[in-house]
Amino acid sequence: MALTSAILLYRTERAYGAESYGAARDAAAFASIHAVEQDADGRPVIAAGTPLSRAHLRQWAEALGRTVVPEILPANILVAHPDILAWWVPAQVRPAYFALSTPPKGLEILSARTIVPVPYPAHLFVATRSGLGVYALPVNRRPMADTRLLHSPILNVFVEGQLCWGNIPRPRALAVASIPDFERAxxxxxxxxxxxxxxxxxxxxxxxxxxxDDLAARRARRFPVRRLKSFDPGIRRQGRRTSAEPMTFGKLIERTMR
Incomplete structure (x- = not known):
């Protein structure tokens, strides 16, 4: 590929920040598109430009789109977007890894470091470039936009719904191929x-x-979903719901994309 064009972006000085390439919502903005020429030494030089139009944007968006490889999405994928990937995992029994630093008294199984099979409820995962959201589902089927979300019972998940990464390796790409890495995390x-x-x-x-501990000791095959509360990211502060409206899958995606 050869360097042929340059787009220059302008915005009001008060909204400028070296740490961000985005524009504030209330900032005035302007863009121009320029041809890139070669000087006598063969170095690229930005020539005079013209205001960037929507026609220019459509042409470049179409050209960039032609470089994206079509991808066949698995049935468990719910949202596939350059900035967000959402999928669900059915309820199942799988090995769990427990190494409690200060286990409470009276535990039957989890008082020592152990790997034990336990039942997990169906889960929703929402991966973005900044983290991974983990939520339990009330029923063991593909969620719809109005499906109510529950707090995940997984100990490595913050009450706000985000995975606590600690020293867990992070997947390098936000792509369908990275889903196994996210699930292993x-x-x-x-x-x-x-x-x-x-x-x-x-x-x-x-x-x-x-x-x-009870599920591990009983060798349970099904997680008691009825014991999980509706997801509320503000519950940490008060111990009770901070919103009268339940968080649904559709609302979560809308909130994540803001």
């Missing part, structure tokens, strides 16, 4: 302690640690 990492506020995300006595 969630399901194949060691759980050492509940995160602050997780005691408010589940009903019943003993919290999440004792719930997992």
């Amino acid at each position: 969630v399901f194949d990492s060691w759980s050492t302690h509940p995160n602050p506020g997780q005691e408010f995300t589940v009903t019943g006595r003993g919290g999440l640690v004792r719930l997992w």
